[in-house]
Amino acid sequence: MKQTDLIIWDEAPMIHKHAFEALDRSLKDVLKGVNCDSSRHPFGGKVVVFGGDFRQILPVIQNGSRSDIVNASLCSSHLWSNCKVLRLTKNMWLTVGCNPSDFEEASRFANWLLEVGEGTLGGDNDGNSVIEIPDDILIGDSSDPVSKLIDFVYPALLDNFNDISYFQERAILAPLNEVVQDINDRFLTFFPREEVEYLSSDSMGNSDTVGPGFDQALHSPDFLNGLKLSGMPNHKLVLKVGVPVMLLRNIDQKNGLCNGTRLQVIQCGRRFIEVKVISGTNIGHRTYLTRSTLTPADKKLSFKLKRRQFPIAVCFAMTINKS
Known part of the structure; x- marks a missing residue:
């Protein structure tokens, strides 16, 4: 740990804030013999990068209320005031490697996902809002929607189940x-x-x-x-x-x-x-x-x-x- 220059912690929003605070105290204890000023710096002066998206799953608190979940998140820790927020602006999952003919559609869908995550769709709201789903991603058959979904996600299943990439790309x-x-x-x-x-x-x-x-x-x-x-x-x-x-x-x-x-x-x-x-x-x-x-x-x-x-x-x- 003394020789470490950078610590990357992925999916940080899903972790309870006590885990980060425990690492902070541990690094300060480990590094106090190397640098007497380590106790005054977050994580003993080591650079820590937290990756993740607060729009996704937050820490799971069994039988907890919304306030309990927010209070357990990283942004509620005393360490958050020492963090610098860097925002990614390009959806790599949807746009990289996509065909030029599908790029515009993928970008439009990516922007719609961001608006859902930011809560800007459906007008002003207090946490609950009605969001209109685009027609091109809706299941039209209301009599048996599950079968319709299966046919859409796994077309020609028996003809392709021996192809490894067939199951890699869908679920x-x-x-x-x-x-x-x-x-x-x-x-x-x-x-x-x-x-x-x-x-x-x-x-x-x-x-x-x-x-x-x-x-x-x-x-x-x-x-x-x-x-x-x-x-x-x-x-x-x-x-x-x-x-x-x-x-x-x-x-x-x-x-x-x-x-x-x-x-x-x-x-x-x-x-x-x-x-x-x-x-x-x-x-x-x-x-x-x-x-x-x-x-x-x-x-x-x-x-x-x-x-x-x-x-x-x-x-x-x-x-x-x-x-």
Whole structure:
């Protein structure tokens, strides 16, 4: 840390302000032996660059109000007064590499997204506003909008599912895990291959991991199997050859098997799954996945759940926080 010249912290708006303040105190303690003035400068005098967008997800405060969330953000920290704000003006995701014929349309869409994020659409408002969605991004079929969305995002699915770039470039974002499950179940019916079902082995932790007065007899295996938690595979995992899946844990970072890596199922064995990497830095690499014991990070649970299952989830559709 003493030899560090620059620290870059990405997605800073999503982190609680206490994390930045802890780093500030730690650097001051580490560097006070090198520079006696370090305690008077933010982060001990080191240059720290925070990347991110406050229009996106702010720190998650369970059961917190709007004021609780704002108060936990970086801009509410005493360090914020020492920050210099630099604004990016070009949407690299939409405009770089885009065809000249589509550049004007992409730029118009990028400006519309910025106006939504800034809250300038819909006239003056106090935080709630009615925004008119452009017709070219609306689903016209109101009888079955989900099927219409599937046809739009995944055209000619059976003709292209062997093409790696086909799944790299598209995904359906949904706000809730229930919606994701419904869309993924629909997609599975489109594939001609036979379904393979994998069931997890669920159990609770030792008695010392639960609170006082906890009765383990009330939590049957059926209850544990029915728990659907964020960041955890479901008890029943249904797969077919060719289906895209997403890793839910870091397995082998050197070979690109990280949380969020997208894979494609090549073979479904009884005790293993062969997959091919279709995103990240090791595209085309094949590997085998086995069951592993997973524990959720949800603090609402009054006990420690242990689920032995393949650490993947079908990802035709995914929640917004996994985009």
